[in-house]
Amino acid sequence: DLIAERFDVAIRLGSLADSRYRAALISRFTILPVAAPQWLARHPVSSLESLAQAEWIIHERLPTPLRWTVTNNHGQHSRLEISKAGKISVDSARSLMAFALAGSGVALLPQWLVNTALEDGTLIHVLSDYHFPRQGIYAVYPDARHVSTKVRAFIDFLRSQWDCGEHAPSL
CATH class of the missing domain: 3.40.190.10 (Periplasmic binding protein-like II)
Incomplete structure (x- = not known):
């Protein structure tokens, strides 16, 4: 307070x-859906539909963590309704990243936080053709x-x- x-x-x-x-x-900053390679090997994500069905690690502080409007590379908007709310729900980006790195599911994280993990291959940007709304x-x-x-x-x-x-x- x-x-x-x-x-x-x-x-x-x-x-x-x-x-x-x-x-x-x-x-503003960009947020990306990311997951560990070992998780993606067991649960391939190749479409928005499969992303909606994926096991998500939820960030409690997001106002609508299960509903998003995403934009593809052609500027077309699609609604993403996450139907499989994860068993894991956290209130910090660092915890979210730790669970993603451990192979617990898909996490939505700031690009600046995951850049190193993306570069070294410990996390993979899921469906990189789709973009989530930038955050303030x-x-x-x-x-x-x-x-x-x-x-x-x-x-x-x-x-x-x-x-x-x-x-x-x-x-």
């Missing part, structure tokens, strides 16, 4: 639900009539320094 803890600003990734706060978009990186602060000068300066600094590429921020 930003107000009770007397924080000026917090950084949040993904979508925001709490209306007691204001949010400033800093940047927000500076979140208490809802007040006026934004303080220090909060505004910090948000402006983040925006000016943020690398909009697909790797971790380097502030």
Whole structure:
């Protein structure tokens, strides 16, 4: 709770639900469905239908982790309704990645977090012809009539320094 803890600003990734706060978009990042090669060898995924039927490792903090609109390389949109909610549900991207690396199923993770695992082959980008909606990186602060000068300066600094590429921020 930003107000009770007397924080000026917090950084949040993904979508925001709490209306007691204001949010400033800093940047966006790409999320990818990934799985370990050993899992994919046992459960091949070759279509959106097979992806919908796959065993997913669920990220609890996503507002709709089982429903997505994905876009193919031709710009066509498709609805992906995940019908097989996983037995594993976590609340951090690092835990999600650990379960994916262990071969527990498909996980939806930030590209900057999985780049090394994709390069070394310990994770595979599943159905790379389809793209999930980019997610936001927000500076979140208490809802007040006026934004303080220090909060505004910090948000402006983040925006000016943020690398909009697909790797971790380097502030």
